[in-house]
Amino acid sequence: MIIWRGWGVLAIVYIALCAALLGGLLGASILQSSTAAGVLAGLGILIGVALATVHGWYLNVIGPRKRANQWEAVERPRLEEAADRGSLVVGNTQPRSPEEAAQMIESVIADGRRAIGILGMIAGVAVAAVNLISGLTA
Template sequence: MIIWRGWGVLAFVYGAIAMMLFAGLASTMVAESALPFTIAAGLAIAAVATWFTGQALNVTQPQKKIDEWHAARRQQLDALVSSGQFQLAPGQAPPSSLEEARAQSEQLLQHELQQAQRARNGHTLFWIPMQYWAFIFAGIAVVVLVLGIVGVVRG
């Protein structure tokens, strides 16, 4: 069973395609002694693809959306403060001065921003954010490469 969230399944797809192309297909074209090197190359390519896709989906795009939301929310809170309508929460006393209202709105905005930052890393495979699968693929590629070198040296 494969467990993923969002587009995290792409990490599995990249790894599977790399293994099909660089292990399965390459086994019909290269000598058996060269197969570990093609597998390592395929896993390295899968690692690069997984890293850049994961960074885009889990870091870059969410941060862009958070920045857009932050700017809009700041304008909204500034408008409420300047019009005298800002209130920290329903039922609470309104701020007694403009400075207090600004401080409270900034505190509220920072709290909301911290909550929004938790929206990152939504694309996972087995609860591991997608971009970190690149390190797993790269580690496996290094192990396969070392085993291939040892196999060639032993003859």
């Protein structure tokens, strides 16, 4: 059983809509050919899978990248302010110099961006696998 989360159900919508539009509307209704309808329905499935993949890429790769940039825009000034006040502590360690504080801030930012990126990659692989399975079973 596949449990849909978020916008994953759109993969079926994209595939069904493209197959119906190309195979049913164009092939069967306009061209009035069952052979063309079958070929165009297959093409519609491929186009639907491509649309779902692009949408999944946007939601799971581009979206997390934007969220990481937004997080950094908020977190970096907060960390720099804490370093200026002398209250910056990372991993139970307080920096001894401004240079060490800058290195610690970069480390925190890199770790945060990496965590967001890993979650995005996992979600992207999951969406791609669902799209592949949907395309093969359709």
